Amino acid sequence: MKARWVPNIQKVILFMVVLVILLQVYHIYLMGQLEEFKDTKNYSNSVWDDIMQKVRDAYKTDSSGFYFLVPNILGGSQQHSSDSFDLALVTHTTSNHLHNLVQLSERWAGPISVSVFTHSHDAEFALQLIQNLYMCYRHIQLNVFFHLVFPVSSHAKITKIPYHDVDCSEEYSVKSTSQNFVLEDKLKYPHNVLRNLAIKTVAAKFVLSIDIDIYPSANLLHSFQRDVLPSSTVDYRTAYILPIFEIDENQDIPSTKQKLLQNKNIHPFYANVCHWCQFATDYHRWESLGSNEKLEVAYEVQWKLPYEPFFIAHKSSLPLYEERFKQYGYNRVSQICEMYVAGYKFFVLNNAFLVHKGQKKKDKFYSDKKKDHKENKALFQDFKEELKSRYPDSARTC
Template sequence: MRARCVPSIQKVILFMVVLVIMLQVYHIYLMGQLEDFKDTKNYPNSVWDGIMQRVRDAYKTDSSGFYFLVPDILGSNKQHPTDSYDLALVTHTTSNHLHNLVQISKRWAGPISVSVFTHSHDADFALQLIQNLYACYRHIQLNVFFHLVFPVSSHTNITKIPYHDVDCIEEYFAKSSNQNFVLEDKLKYPHNILRNLAIKTLAAKFVLAIDIDIYPSANLLYSFQRDLLSSSSVGDRTAYIVPVFETGENHILSTKQELLQNKNIHPFYANVCHWCQFATDYHRWESLQSSEKLEVAYEVQWKLPYEPFFIAHKSLLPLYEERFKQYGYNRVSQICEMYVAGYKFFVLNNAFLVHKGQKQKNTFYLEKVKDHRENKALFQDFKEELKSRYPDSTRTC
């Protein structure tokens, strides 16, 4: 009987060894999942106090005097290792899209400057979300600068927001995507005020300004630093165009090879404004010879209404025209001025951007047509002003 028990004991021992190994592997997996999160048990109230103090002390406004501008709301500029990077990502958002920052900051391991727009009825949630993102994700704490823009009329209400404990449950961050952001009466989303604030606070020499729901290809930052900065093609009045695509999938593509093999990808705004991205020449870009290096592929000629996303040197880059709010001409006005100022536009061979979701004509807000019409009138005035700003230029929009 004892002889028959020997194999059984060996099997039990073997099972226990395998079980221990599996538990260790699972433990390592869990630790990996929690790697992004900081220990928040002792997270200091001073961070929240600092946020609220900067809100209370807000004094700087935009040129219209309608919005308060609070740069570096966390007062964290001395903690960011940005000196080693020559390229920074610039973006803007409302609270309902801030969750995108988690994935963007994982893909972009360098400085990110994000301006957040809020108002009285949203600020409680927005500030709590900013605090939690900063406290819970190490890569956000290291690389992201947060700025706040809100109506002067909201100031008193925002200063009364009470302290919230840090909450690092991932489901909390997902809640932001399910909330419809509703502006207070007569408020218009100030895209360009937000963009300019994010740009002005950066020390990096080059900037790539994108929307918060657009993701850069993997290694774009590293490739730019390694390949293009030492290239003779780098110039102060040069815009390096990064082709942008749309996908209806949740999976964000990393490499050009992945992108070309995906059947659910098409050029950005293809169903809304075909000509807005047409000059990029997507067919030519897709047929370029494969290369490990990030390089200038070809030059394109700018023509209205072309509004690409691009990398450019910050020193001479015209800021965004802040009179354009809501929908229409807020980005193309800057491109127009760059063209008049003498910029050249070159498409990069391997870098790309992916917009999460596909734009459709019937998905815009109700006042979109009205806002576009008003901004079109402003754009006509803007074009006339450019003739005075650049009297020696032979270019016009």
């Protein structure tokens, strides 16, 4: 009888040995996870401390003295070498639309410079969202660097914002129900202050300035560097225009020109709001070109008010945006007007394009839109007169 129990005892002993080994391995795994969690938490704390230190040290303002400008609050020091990129994407936003950065940074695998506007009632959410996006998305951590703009009057309150733990389980896809330009304390959204800050902080030679809810065609960065930059068309005073389209919020953004042209629900940007703002791009001509593997200049267009295309241009000679224009109206066209007077040429690229997620409609603007547009129109008249003094030898006028 004894002999029959021996194998069973050996199996029990073997089972116990294996169990102990497995428990030790699991223990080591849990300890590793705990250490990784501690490292992540420590790193997150360090990131937050860096952000708040830069906010506390804010001293530089815009030309009006109303807004503090805080460049590179996050991401700039971690940025990979910009030597391999001749083109950077620059954009701006409030916390309301910052979630678009996730999809935008997936589409644009290169440097992105984003200026975020906030204020005392919004800053806690905005800064927490910036921290979470940076910590939770590797491509944002590698490619995006953030800047902050806020009213000087908000400084004291912003510096008291406490640390929040990072939560990467949350999906950052829900935006506020607030309309564009509707901000607390009757603040005016300073598009051009934000745009200029984002442009000044990039090292790339060329920039593409777009709004954060606009997405470029796939591989635009690579194609521009490979095909356009070595060509004879490159000039410091050339604007490479990208046709821009609108798509419904719930539709996927087409990646190629072929897919774009197959979608019958897409139409030119601002078609229902300001037809002439994009008319000169000549969409019918662009669509008739078909699709080509090589990105190149297709044709030249003539600028005329109120044409306001989106474009790629060399940073060194590009006029900065006029910062007196805030809220709605003339904030982009004023820059393009100056480019025209300065002697720029405007060329449309054959394959590249942009897509705005959401269709613009006349009845969907905020209540003070007409009032702000009228004020900016008056400013634009003054601005055009100033251009005559800035460019006395130019025969061009707006």
